[in-house]
Amino acid sequence: MPRKKVTSIDVAKLAGVSQPTVSRALDPGSPVSPETRARVLAIASELGYTPNVIARSLKSQSTNIIGIVMSNLASSFFSNNVLEQFAHQLQALGKQLLLFSAPPDRPVDEILPQVLGYQVDALIITSSTPGQAIIDECARIGTPVILFNRFAPGTQANVVGCDNEEGGRQVANVLLDAGHQRIAYMAGTSGTASNLMREKGFMDQLKTRGYVECMRENGFYSYEAGRTAARSLLDRDDPPDAIFCAADVMALGALDVARYELGIQVPEDLSIIGFDDIPLASWPAYNLTTIHQPINRMISAALELVTYNEDDFPIRQITLLPGELVIRGSARIA
Amino acid sequence: MPRKKVTSIDVAKLAGVSQPTVSRALDPGSPVSPETRARVLAIASELGYTPNVIARSLKSQSTNIIGIVMSNLASSFFSNNVLEQFAHQLQALGKQLLLFSAPPDRPVDEILPQVLGYQVDALIITSSTPGQAIIDECARIGTPVILFNRFAPGTQANVVGCDNEEGGRQVANVLLDAGHQRIAYMAGTSGTASNLMREKGFMDQLKTRGYVECMRENGFYSYEAGRTAARSLLDRDDPPDAIFCAADVMALGALDVARYELGIQVPEDLSIIGFDDIPLASWPAYNLTTIHQPINRMISAALELVTYNEDDFPIRQITLLPGELVIRGSARIA
DNA sequence: TTGAAAGCGCTAACAT
DNA sequence: ATGTTAGCGCTTTCAA
Numbered sequence: 035m036p037r038k039k040v041t042s043i044d045v046a047k048l049a050g051v052s053q054p055t056v057s058r059a060l061d062p063g064s065p066v067s068p069e070t071r072a073r074v075l076a077i078a079s080e081l082g083y084t085p086n087v088i089a090r091s092l093k094s095q096s097t098n099i100i101g102i103v104m105s106n107l108a109s110s111f112f113s114n115n116v117l118e119q120f121a122h123q124l125q126a127l128g129k130q131l132l133l134f135s136a137p138p139d140r141p142v143d144e145i146l147p148q149v150l151g152y153q154v155d156a157l158i159i160t161s162s163t164p165g166q167a168i169i170d171e172c173a174r175i176g177t178p179v180i181l182f183n184r185f186a187p188g189t190q191a192n193v194v195g196c197d198n199e200e201g202g203r204q205v206a207n208v209l210l211d212a213g214h215q216r217i218a219y220m221a222g223t224s225g226t227a228s229n230l231m232r233e234k235g236f237m238d239q240l241k242t243r244g245y246v247e248c249m250r251e252n253g254f255y256s257y258e259a260g261r262t263a264a265r266s267l268l269d270r271d272d273p274p275d276a277i278f279c280a281a282d283v284m285a286l287g288a289l290d291v292a293r294y295e296l297g298i299q300v301p302e303d304l305s306i307i308g309f310d311d312i313p314l315a316s317w318p319a320y321n322l323t324t325i326h327q328p329i330n331r332m333i334s335a336a337l338e339l340v341t342y343n344e345d346d347f348p349i350r351q352i353t354l355l356p357g358e359l360v361i362r363g364s365a366r367i368a
Numbered sequence: 369m370p371r372k373k374v375t376s377i378d379v380a381k382l383a384g385v386s387q388p389t390v391s392r393a394l395d396p397g398s399p400v401s402p403e404t405r406a407r408v409l410a411i412a413s414e415l416g417y418t419p420n421v422i423a424r425s426l427k428s429q430s431t432n433i434i435g436i437v438m439s440n441l442a443s444s445f446f447s448n449n450v451l452e453q454f455a456h457q458l459q460a461l462g463k464q465l466l467l468f469s470a471p472p473d474r475p476v477d478e479i480l481p482q483v484l485g486y487q488v489d490a491l492i493i494t495s496s497t498p499g500q501a502i503i504d505e506c507a508r509i510g511t512p513v514i515l516f517n518r519f520a521p522g523t524q525a526n527v528v529g530c531d532n533e534e535g536g537r538q539v540a541n542v543l544l545d546a547g548h549q550r551i552a553y554m555a556g557t558s559g560t561a562s563n564l565m566r567e568k569g570f571m572d573q574l575k576t577r578g579y580v581e582c583m584r585e586n587g588f589y590s591y592e593a594g595r596t597a598a599r600s601l602l603d604r605d606d607p608p609d610a611i612f613c614a615a616d617v618m619a620l621g622a623l624d625v626a627r628y629e630l631g632i633q634v635p636e637d638l639s640i641i642g643f644d645d646i647p648l649a650s651w652p653a654y655n656l657t658t659i660h661q662p663i664n665r666m667i668s669a670a671l672e673l674v675t676y677n678e679d680d681f682p683i684r685q686i687t688l689l690p691g692e693l694v695i696r697g698s699a700r701i702a
Numbered sequence: 703t704t705g706a707a708a709g710c711g712c713t714a715a716c717a718t
Numbered sequence: 719a720t721g722t723t724a725g726c727g728c729t730t731t732c733a734a
Contacts (some may be wrong), residue, residue, distance in 0.1 A: 038509065039453050039487075039509050039727095041726095041727060041728085042727070042728070043727080051704080051705090052704070052705050052706075053703090053705095053727085054704080054705070054706085054729075054730085055704060055705075057727095057728065057729060057730090058703090058704085060727095061729090065703060065704090066703070066704085067703060067704085070703080070704085082501075082505055084481045084482075084484050084485045085485055085727085085728075085729050086426075086487060086489050086726090086728065087485040087728095088422055088425050088426050088431060088725070088726090088727080088728090089426050089710090089727035089728040089729090090484065090727080090728050091422050091710090091728090092420075092422050092423050092426055092709095092710045092711065092712090092726090092727080092728075092729095093709075093727085093728050093729045093730075094728085094730090096712085096731060097712075098423060100722085105451070106453075107448055107451060107452040107455070108448050108449045108452040108453075108647075109647075111445075113448075114441055114442050114447075114448040114451075115442045115718050117440040117441060117442075117448075117467075118441040118469055119442075121441070121467055122469055122471075123466070125469065125479075130466055130467070130486065131466070131467045132433070132464055132465070132466055132467075133451075133455055133465045133466075133467045134455070134459070134464070135455035135456055135459065136453055137456075143694045146460075147418045148418075149420055150418050151420065151421040152421050152422065152464065153373075153420060153421070153422050167416075171416055175372065175373050195616065200573070216662070236724070239734090257647070257651070277618070285651075286651070289653075290651055290653055293652075293653075294652035294653070295652075307687065311458045313442075313443075313591070314648075317591070317620070317622075318623055318624045318627075318628035318629075319623075319624055319627075319628070319653040319654065343426035366402070373711095375710095375711060376711070376712070385721085386720070386721050386722080387711085387712085387721095388712090388713075388714085388720080388721070388722085389719090389720060389721075391712065391713060391714095392719090393712095395713090399719060400719070400720080401719060401720085402719085404719080419711085419712075420710090420711050421712095422710090422711080422712090423710070423711035423712040423713090423726090424711080424713070425712090425726090426710090426711080426712075426713095426725095426726045426727070426728090427712050427713045427714080427725075427726050428712085428713065428714090428726085429726075457726075503714085522714080561709095562727090639716055644707065658719085695706085
């Protein structure tokens with residue numbers, strides 16, 4: 035038995051037809067006589083023939099492959115949900131995901147040329163923001179780029195995300211409304227648009243309402259970073275009575291440090307609010323008050339951009355969907 | 369500006385060389401005069417030329433794409449770690465991951481032909497076990513298949529996994545050693561090899577040591593299923609004083625139900641032991657005693673199979689790496 | 703309805 | 719060291 039894939043030529047020979055006829059028989063839209071089609075399909079299935087998608091792509095200039103660039107897959111507890119949703123929805127459309135895991139310390143631009151080499155039909159980027167050059171190149175060759183929860187000021191890329199800035203403002207409001215006096219912001223991975231916008235909305239709104247001396251601690255989107263940042267904040271002489279964490283996973287770290295390392299009562303002595311509403315946030319061990327990202331609607335919006343017609347291409351779209359405060363038990367608020 | 373990818377022909381024209389020379393200039397191993405190579409590379413980078421991997425694959429019969437089939441990406445808290453590791457390691461080898469998310473309720477065999485259509489160089493399967501026909505087909509065309517923590521009795525596929533059976537035995541031993549009287553097994557997703565083997569090792573060892581009346585509850589690899597199963601077990605007239613959960617994520621659900629719904633002291637009144645050692649297991653809110661899966665070594669072993677030489681193909685390999693009991697605070701054991 | 707022919711962009715064999 | 723030629727497996731004109 036030869037180590038060889040079955041090709042349409044093999045099927046054609048056995049069926050006594052030409053090779054293109056095999057192609058047509060497999061394409062429901064093509065005109066083939068019912069008998070021929072039946073015979074070809076029978077032989078194809080008998081031989082276990084599967085069309086070579088690579089060859090088809092070369093000819094048809096469309097791979098049905100969507101490139102997705104992520105980082106934090108293991109640590110954020112948010113990306114994995116996003117990824118699974120994308121995978122399911124795209125598979126239903128007959129499209130596949132080519133996954134690129136971006137090291138958080140290196141610019142995406144280094145791996146994007148590689149991704150484009152695979153002739154992906156679209157590119158979803160959920161890690162850091164790519165440079166202008168790459169985005170221009172994608173526009174030139176007609177490859178849609180969707181920044182998912184990433185914002186690239188001044189570029190032509192499409193953006194789908196949660197309205198992070200408004201989310202930050204909401205948190206500022208509820209904390210001030212509840213009478214918190216010493217408020218802190220625990221930042222996420224620096225340079226990410228999500229962190230920038232959440233911080234901006236939060237800080238701006240605090241200032242607007244006359245609260246200016248907000249504490250701040252650098253962080254990173256991970257549980258451990260949340261723990262570290264929480265220690266810094268809570269060891270101060272004037273520790274905060276409320277912390278807004280840029281992501282749920284950091285908030286969980288902060289909660290654990292407060293409760294199990296420092297013996298601080300949450301929410302009695304300290305309010306903690308997160309952002310994302312990951313599944314863990316609702317578990318009773320945490321019961322985290324947070325801003326819910328409308329992930330289903332965000333995915334749907336992204337998918338529309340993935341599949342839009344090339345003619346629509348030059349239209350740049352920015353879709354920011356509102357988050358929603360989910361009140362649980364980690365914050366003393368009205 | 370034309371909506372068209374730059375091809376090697378474009379580069380060739382501008383450089384005043386033939387198209388194959390462009391190919392050679394980009395391949396460090398090919399003989400090209402230094403001056404020519406420099407000129408070609410300069411022009412290529414100026415035009416933003418990226419080789420078309422699809423075309424290359426068609427010719428070279430190797431795509432550098434590895435197919436990976438997963439389910440539970442969002443819910444298990446284990447798969448996402450596996451996936452990220454694979455992605456990183458494979459990228460370092462210049463290979464990419466084509467991700468297929470398998471619906472848990474449908475057989476993998478339905479999507480595998482589709483995967484093979486992409487001419488993947490290897491196939492990693494971490495969801496359910498594929499049928500014999502597909503595995504034979506892969507063997508015939510020389511595509512390595514690696515079952516990751518899945519076991520297909522009687523097939524020729526390669527297997528890499530944790531020694532689940534031995535892990536189950538270890539748990540049986542420590543629970544009996546500590547004098548537990550009413551022991552229960554909380555099963556994972558039925559039909560998965562991991563669940564089968566863990567249960568077998570556990571039950572067999574209990575019996576060997578004279579304990580026969582082990583309770584049992586059906587479950588599924590998710591937090592919610594762990595909660596549901598825990599309620600069933602703990603609502604019994606003779607509730608268990610120890611539960612071995614087939615996966616950490618179920619154990620976390622069980623812990624939360626015990627503590628927050630039923631007010632049961634863990635580990636004083638109930639011992640809970642999991643399997644996997646996911647990151648959450650070490651968080652102080654859970655502090656779960658569990659069997660650690662040697663995920664790094666499992667990934668390495670799988671990667672060796674992914675990249676092995678075709679000549680080695682017929683050698684089937686089964687690699688079972690030992691897990692390790694990690695003693696934390698959720699079980700009253702010696 | 704079907705077959706013949708061309709070609710997607712690249713690599714590999716051969717020739718120079 | 720470089721150019722010429724062929725061909726990977728498929729889809730897509732174009733004829734018949």
